[in-house]
Amino acid sequence: xxxxxxxxxxxxxxxxxxxxxxxxxxxxxxxxxxxxxxxxxxxxxxxxxxxxxxxxxxxxxxxxxxxxxxxxxxxxxxxxxxxxxxxxxxxxxxxxxxxxxxxxxxxxxxxxxxxxxxxxxxxxxxxxxxxxxxxxxxxxxxxxxxxxxxxxxxxxxxxxxxxxxxxxxxxxxxx
Amino acid sequence: xxxxxxxxxxxxxxxxxxxxxxxxxxxxxxxxxxxxxxxxxxxxxxxxxxxxxxxxxxxxxxxxxxxxxxxxxxxxxxxxxxxxxxxxxxxxxxxxxxxxxxxxxxxxxxxxxxxxxxxxxxxxxxxxxxxxxxxxxxxxxxxxxxxxxxxxxxxxxxxxxxxxxxxxxxxxxxxxxxxxxxxxxxxxxxxxxxxxxxxxxxxxxxxxxxxxxxxxxxxxxxxxxxxxxxxxxxxxxxxxx
Numbered sequence: 209x210x211x212x213x214x215x216x217x218x219x220x221x222x223x224x225x226x227x228x229x230x231x232x233x234x235x236x237x238x239x240x241x242x243x244x245x246x247x248x249x250x251x252x253x254x255x256x257x258x259x260x261x262x263x264x265x266x267x268x269x270x271x272x273x274x275x276x277x278x279x280x281x282x283x284x285x286x287x288x289x290x291x292x293x294x295x296x297x298x299x300x301x302x303x304x305x306x307x308x309x310x311x312x313x314x315x316x317x318x319x320x321x322x323x324x325x326x327x328x329x330x331x332x333x334x335x336x337x338x339x340x341x342x343x344x345x346x347x348x349x350x351x352x353x354x355x356x357x358x359x360x361x362x363x364x365x366x367x368x369x370x371x372x373x374x375x376x377x378x379x380x381x382x383x
Numbered sequence: 384x385x386x387x388x389x390x391x392x393x394x395x396x397x398x399x400x401x402x403x404x405x406x407x408x409x410x411x412x413x414x415x416x417x418x419x420x421x422x423x424x425x426x427x428x429x430x431x432x433x434x435x436x437x438x439x440x441x442x443x444x445x446x447x448x449x450x451x452x453x454x455x456x457x458x459x460x461x462x463x464x465x466x467x468x469x470x471x472x473x474x475x476x477x478x479x480x481x482x483x484x485x486x487x488x489x490x491x492x493x494x495x496x497x498x499x500x501x502x503x504x505x506x507x508x509x510x511x512x513x514x515x516x517x518x519x520x521x522x523x524x525x526x527x528x529x530x531x532x533x534x535x536x537x538x539x540x541x542x543x544x545x546x547x548x549x550x551x552x553x554x555x556x557x558x559x560x561x562x563x564x565x566x567x568x569x570x571x572x573x574x575x576x577x578x579x580x581x582x583x584x585x586x587x588x589x590x591x592x593x594x595x596x597x598x599x600x601x602x603x604x605x606x607x608x609x610x611x612x613x614x615x616x617x618x619x620x621x622x623x624x
Binding site: 289290294382 | 436437460461462463485507509510511514515516539540551553554555556557
């Protein structure tokens with residue numbers, strides 16, 4: 209992956225929740241029109257970017273600088289659920305295969321299953337959600353993250369959709 | 384052969400234990416793996432209290448006394464808090480693949496909001512939010528056709544004033560639904576006095592019989608529920624001979 213800024217023009221559903229971050233002075237400016245900036249990983253040895261990858265079940269995973277994957281649900285998913293009143297999340301240490309059910313979110317008396325985007329081990333769950341499950345609705349890409357996991361099979365990331373492909377996917381559902 | 388409307392198979396289970404109901408739901412959920420297999424399971428249960436995925440409010444110490452009343456107690460992977468099922472209550476478990484109702488959702492939302500700005504606020508197609516709303520409308524219609532004016536509220540379920548006439552709690556995995564609704568027909572409502580139904584303090588329960596001041600059986604209510612379901616889900620209902 210290039211060590212340059214990954215500058216993308218994002219739809220309004222993303223730009224309202226992602227923070228604007230300033231660019232490092234060590235990189236030459238890229239002449240692209242942008243609405244939102246993503247944080248870059250400057251480690252040239254890293255294969256990963258901080259971009260979101262999506263499953264067809266509307267979970268996202270973001271690979272952090274330390275190689276851990278943060279997992280949550282997309283804006284499309286949180287709208288489909290309605291107000292989340294409870295997050296049933298796995299125990300730390302749980303081993304998950306890609307597409308394994310890892311928990312459920314409750315809204316409107318409906319328990320909707322969550323599916324793991326990757327194979328790995330749960331290393332942290334978002335403890336804020338116990339008292340504030342609504343964070344999943346208000347901040348689905350940031351404060352409403354669900355769990356963090358190791359990435360046992362990095363190649364699985366290639367099987368997930370990038371933001372553009374995911375947006376095309378949800379448009380095809382809505383049409 | 385299927386036209387433009389989804390085909391839903393009605394399966395009448397009769398009086399079955401809650402456990403057997405769970406087992407049969409799983410059978411019908413599994414059928415969706417090989418293609419559309421929408422089903423509507425209808426049954427009654429012997430007395431049973433059930434809880435949903437929120438375990439914390441119901442430790443064993445709170446549930447064990449309920450067994451002494453002669454009821455079973457089960458934890459289920461549905462939404463919603465504690466409720467009671469028993470004879471005289473029409474229990475309906477729609478096992479639908481919501482992705483097969485995408486067009487239905489759009490048709491319903493378009494008709495309801497014809498051109499108005501509320502269209503953008505409609506639940507997304509194939510969403511649980513849409514599904515639960517349609518279930519509520521189904522029950523409201525069924526009650527209406529029996530002469531009971533029922534309403535919805537911010538608390539999921541169907542109400543007559545401050546009294547709940549129909550509880551709801553569902554599960555959805557890979558767009559396939561299970562669990563469903565429980566409509567009090569001539570249920571012995573005293574079973575509810577031992578719990579805070581659905582965890583909502585200060586509200587009561589009622590039944591079709593109580594509201595109409597005459598006996599209304601599950602047998603009488605069922606065709607009304609089925610007709611309303613077909614209407615609100617724009618589907619064809621079929622029954623095995």
